[in-house]
Amino acid sequence: MDAGQALAIEGPNGAGKTSLLRMLAGLLAPASGIIRIRIGGAEIEDGEERGKLAGWLGHADAVKPQMTVRETLSFFARLYGSAPAVDEALDRLGLARLADLPGQYLSAGQKKRVALARLALCARPLWLMDEPLAALDGAGKRVVADLVASHCTDGGIAIVATHEPLGLDCRRLVLA
Amino acid sequence: MSALLLRDVRLAARAGGSAMLALAFFAGVATLVPLGIGSDLARLARIGGGVLWVAAVLAALLALDRLFQADYEDGSLDVIALSPLSLEAAAAAKTAAHWLATGLPLTLLSPLLGVMFGLPPDGLLALFVSLLVGTPAVSAMGAVGAGLTLSVRRGGLILPLIVLPLLAPAVIFGAGAVLEALDAIPNGALGLLAAFSFAACVLSPFATAAAVRLNLGS
Numbered sequence A: 001m002d003a004g005q006a007l008a009i010e011g012p013n014g015a016g017k018t019s020l021l022r023m024l025a026g027l028l029a030p031a032s033g034i035i036r037i038r039i040g041g042a043e044i045e046d047g048e049e050r051g052k053l054a055g056w057l058g059h060a061d062a063v064k065p066q067m068t069v070r071e072t073l074s075f076f077a078r079l080y081g082s083a084p085a086v087d088e089a090l091d092r093l094g095l096a097r098l099a100d101l102p103g104q105y106l107s108a109g110q111k112k113r114v115a116l117a118r119l120a121l122c123a124r125p126l127w128l129m130d131e132p133l134a135a136l137d138g139a140g141k142r143v144v145a146d147l148v149a150s151h152c153t154d155g156g157i158a159i160v161a162t163h164e165p166l167g168l169d170c171r172r173l174v175l176a
Numbered sequence B: 001m002s003a004l005l006l007r008d009v010r011l012a013a014r015a016g017g018s019a020m021l022a023l024a025f026f027a028g029v030a031t032l033v034p035l036g037i038g039s040d041l042a043r044l045a046r047i048g049g050g051v052l053w054v055a056a057v058l059a060a061l062l063a064l065d066r067l068f069q070a071d072y073e074d075g076s077l078d079v080i081a082l083s084p085l086s087l088e089a090a091a092a093a094k095t096a097a098h099w100l101a102t103g104l105p106l107t108l109l110s111p112l113l114g115v116m117f118g119l120p121p122d123g124l125l126a127l128f129v130s131l132l133v134g135t136p137a138v139s140a141m142g143a144v145g146a147g148l149t150l151s152v153r154r155g156g157l158i159l160p161l162i163v164l165p166l167l168a169p170a171v172i173f174g175a176g177a178v179l180e181a182l183d184a185i186p187n188g189a190l191g192l193l194a195a196f197s198f199a200a201c202v203l204s205p206f207a208t209a210a211a212v213r214l215n216l217g218s
Helices: A017-025 A047-051 A069-079 A086-092 A108-121 A138-153 B002-013 B019-037 B041-062 B066-073 B076-081 B087-116 B121-148 B155-183 B189-216
Strands: A006-010 A037-039 A042-044 A054-057 A126-130 A157-161 A171-174
Touching: A006 A017, A006 A138, A017 A047, A017 A054, A017 A126, A017 A157, A054 A108, A069 A086, A069 A108, A069 B002, A086 A108, A108 A138, A126 A138, A138 A157, B002 B087, B019 B041, B019 B087, B041 B087, B041 B121, B041 B155, B066 B076, B066 B087, B066 B121, B076 B087, B076 B189, B087 B121, B087 B189, B121 B155, B121 B189, B155 B189
Parallel strands: A006 A157, A006 A171, A054 A126, A126 A157
Antiparallel strands: A037 A042
């Protein structure tokens, strides 16, 4: 894959979509083979170094019930050393109204939006997304498509495991 | 690193957090034991240091099994593992947060509870100093166990089996330091406790990170 491309990974339940994403992120060691990323002339094969390029959106949303949406996002922005543009990220995902609500009062779709805001905030070149459309409404799905499209326009790469069409132009990889 | 530390301390201090639970357990045990033993102050003073040390270790253990497990279950641990922070630094930050939320409050409360055991002033001071020096070792050793058991459901059952034997030296030297003050016979317990605690704190982040790495890959 080249910079600016998006890839949709499809396949039945248990085909290994999540495992593949975890391997790409360096969270899981591949049983055989190597994963290589070329960036700025350097080749990265080490899993943990690869992880420092990855923005992760797992099927769990990393939203704490005791922390407000704003606290959650500013914590991750500080942890990733990225610009604390929390309000901008909240606006983008339609969360401005919920900023000061603790995570325990959010619905599954709202939590997914918080996770997407975190992904956008953390400013990593390689997005690894596991079922980003799950639990989202129609407007939410369009926001995901917009986010991925603008990320790719900025020269990023998005690899998305999904069961539903993403609603944008992208390459497809079907796991049997 | 400070972001993670601050967040963990805040979570522990909030409703449903572990800090108050540990403190309440510690105070509860320290109140019940004198009631059970009776009012023989000389005898209470002899056992006070040991009982309070055991209570402190068990109280700190109550908060340990969720140290990594909570973040593992809600997906935060994956995001933390991919952050610019190394897993070793993350382990150190979470261990320090555990100590600030449990070990430090227990230590600050201990002189008050020592009075219930009839400890003389220099005994109270020895108890306070030994807990201040020794409780970091409890958090450090406990973090290794928490890292090993983070993906085990009901890991709270296995965690004490792993961690308690490792903490026996802390209890022995900690209680010994209080007896030294009571008997005025030097036994070197405080020095040994400090050495044990130092080694535990230095080595723990590496062992903990290795354990977490192992569990994330499974």
